[in-house]
Structures are given as C-alpha cells and as structure tokens.
Amino acid sequence: MPPVSTVGPGRRPPREEVRRALLDAAAQVFARQGVDGASVGDVAAAAGFTKGAVYSNFGSKDDLVAALVEDKVSAYLELGLAAVSDTDASLGDKARALGDRLTRAADEQRDWQLLFLELWQRAVRSGATGGAFVDRRRELHAAVTDAVTAHLDRAGVAPPLPAAELATLLMALSNGLALERQIDPAGVPDDLFGRVLALVVGDPGAS
C-alpha cells in the first residue's frame, strides 16, 4: 500500500522546523514518561512524524538526548539569569521577589522540572565531569555569583556568606523546594522561598 501523503497535502516543512518540533516533543514526552520509558517512535509521533525523521535529524536516541540537554539547559540558564535581573527595591524585597518568581516558574513548568531531574541523574551516572549539562550548570552558577555580588555591593551590606556560596545556596534551595513542592504542594507555601532568602541576607522584613 503506497503512502497517501501522511501529513497534509504533501508540503515539506523546512528542516529547522522539523528539528524544533522533534526537540519540543522530546522534552514533553521524555518528561512525562522518562527517557527510558519513552521510545523514539513516541517522540516522533508526538511531533507528528515517524522514527525516520528522528534518525535523519539526530544520529541516535542518545544524540537526541544530548541535543535536548544543549537546547533546554541553555534556555534554563537564560531564564535563571532573567530572574535575577535588578530592581531598585531594598535587598529584602528583591530577595522576596526573586523567591516568588522562581517558585512560580517551578509551578508553571512541572514537566520541565521532571526532565531536569532526569538529566541531572544521567549526568551524575555517566561520570559527572565533561558533560554539557555540568558545563551549563557551572555557567549558571558563575552568573548567579556575579549577580549576587552586584546586588550585595549595591545594597552595601556585608554578605553573611561568600557570594559563591550564596549562589550555591540559592540554586540548592531552588531545586530542593521545587522537589518538595512537586510531591507535596501544600507543604511549601508560595512565599516560603522568598522569606528564607530575605532571612539569609539579614532582612527579615515586616511581613
């Protein structure tokens, strides 16, 4: 049985478009079913294609995952950087705003959190050093450190911890609370993150 023009009236979409669709579908499907739990065919189907498209655009399933890391983790880095963009408020208010923003972002992207967690696992399992995931992670940490330094300087307060450690703390707290919130949303108030951040930088605030 010859094919009957599977998708639409025989239009051939640009290659870059196919690649993007596959990458987006991979993010969604892998997040929901797990990387091992989802087949290459599942990803392709979710994007409206077949396995052939995947193997034409990516060499293997592992390559697809690698491309996904490159793509999504870079995007995450940008999101993280945007979240620490400055305002002219007090340090405590900025801390609270940042916490709220990150908490909201985590809520809105539960799928991505799940995928993120799995990529993290894979990075750890396959020898932490050298992976793209680890590299991007380090970039993010460096950028956060810089931003923390800048805001502390501008506020003119003595940091309770070295800036690099504050950055680590910030990221760890973000991940830890997101994890906690996924499994028990009621146990983590919306503003907890912000209040803790304000507390750490020495501005308990007036509630």
Place this chain on the structure above:
Amino acid sequence: MPPVSTVGPGRRPPREEVRRALLDAAAQVFARQGVDGASVGDVAAAAGFTKGAVYSNFGSKDDLVAALVEDKVSAYLELGLAAVSDTDASLGDKARALGDRLTRAADEQRDWQLLFLELWQRAVRSGATGGAFVDRRRELHAAVTDAVTAHLDRAGVAPPLPAAELATLLMALSNGLALERQIDPAGVPDDLFGRVLALVVGDPGAS
C-alpha cells in the same frame, strides 16, 4: 543437560535471607543503572540468583520496586531521625553538627541518593497522592517538625519561621545541597550546610 547445583553444594538459604539479598542487590543495581535500565535478571544475578528467585519472592518488577521503597525509605526515615537526636550544645552548634552529619551521610551514600531521586520521580509521575514514598516522606516531615520544635523550645529562642516551615526548609536544603554536591563536589564546602542552618536560626557563630 540437568542442572549441576548452581550455587554452592546445594545449600538452600532461608527465604528471608534470599529476600534481603535481592532487596540489597536491587538497591545497588537500580541506583547504578536506573530502574528502567536494569533488568530483573541483572538484579537477581547481582544477588547470586536467577530471575526465578525474584518472581518467587516478589510478584513483578513493580512489586520489587515497591518493596524497595518500603524497605529503604523506612531506613532513611530512621537515619533522618537519628541525625536530629539531641545534644546539650548551643543551638548554633547543634545546627552545625546536624549539617555536617547530613552532608557526610550524603557523601557516603551516593548510590542511595541516586536511587532516592529516581523513586522521587516515580512517585511524582504516578500521581503523587497515596504512594508509600509520599507517605513516608510525610512521616519524616512530621518527625522533623517535632524535633525542630523541641530544640527551639529548649533553647528558648523565637523561631524565625514556623517549625513546620523550618522542617520543610531543612529537608529541601538537604536534598538540594546533596544534588549540588553530587554534580560538583568542590562547589559545596563540607560545612556549608551547617553554617547556613546556624545562620537561619540566628546564630552566625564565631570562626
């Protein structure tokens, strides 16, 4: 070809012993290869048995995973509770000691951390409510809340956050920092956790 007494000189180990060996092997193999990445045969072989033993002691692979959750998460709960056992030191010193202890525990059990992360993922994916993992988690949280309350009372200081939120914070920080430490050990000093805890409870300490 009749079997030639596969394991040793035909001794038959007690059932409970086999079950334990399989459970321990499952923890190790699943942690290293992932639950999906490891086959039932892999687990059995690691324990010195074959698939038959697994299906005799557990109904299915899922049941094996469930038993593992029950077994290991309970053990984790006990470890967590032991870690908050009291001393007569100052609140700040206690916080630092707790942080160091949890950090050390995380270092010594990287395999378990990995497995823990995967079980967490599975719990979230299969509808967070009702799973044994979530239940144990809640138990732990309640116990930590109680312990926090007790220590704050004894020290006679006003808590900077409600005890329940402090417990959430403690657990989130523990997981977040462990995560961070797995992927970049150098970026998370040994005593960071302790210092942050001391800071949060209002005792920056000397040094």
Place this chain on the structure above:
DNA sequence: TCTGCTCGATACCGCTCGGTATCCAATACC
C-alpha cells in the same frame, strides 16, 4: 521540463525484556 539530491516514511532485523510454565532438589513433617 528534466535531473539529481534531500530527507521523511516504511518495512524489517536482531535483540532484550518482563513474565510464565515447568521441573526438580532440598527441606519439613510424621
């Protein structure tokens, strides 16, 4: 219009997996 190439669709292969039916040695019981 013809031609050569790109790239997704299709069919297929080898392999591994979870799960089951069967078998038989070691134990427990009387």
Place this chain on the structure above:
DNA sequence: GGTATTGGATACCGAGCGGTATCGAGCAGA
C-alpha cells in the same frame, strides 16, 4: 525413611525496542 511441599533454576514466549536499508515524494538549479 517415606512423603508432601516449598522455592529457585530453566526454558520459553510475545512484545517492544533501537537501529538500518530502502524507497519515493518534493525541491532546487539549469
């Protein structure tokens, strides 16, 4: 010591996977 039962070993099945070879429709260039 004879007998019933327990429980791990073995062989096997169907399903689904990642990956590949091939095909042919659509596009670009002349």
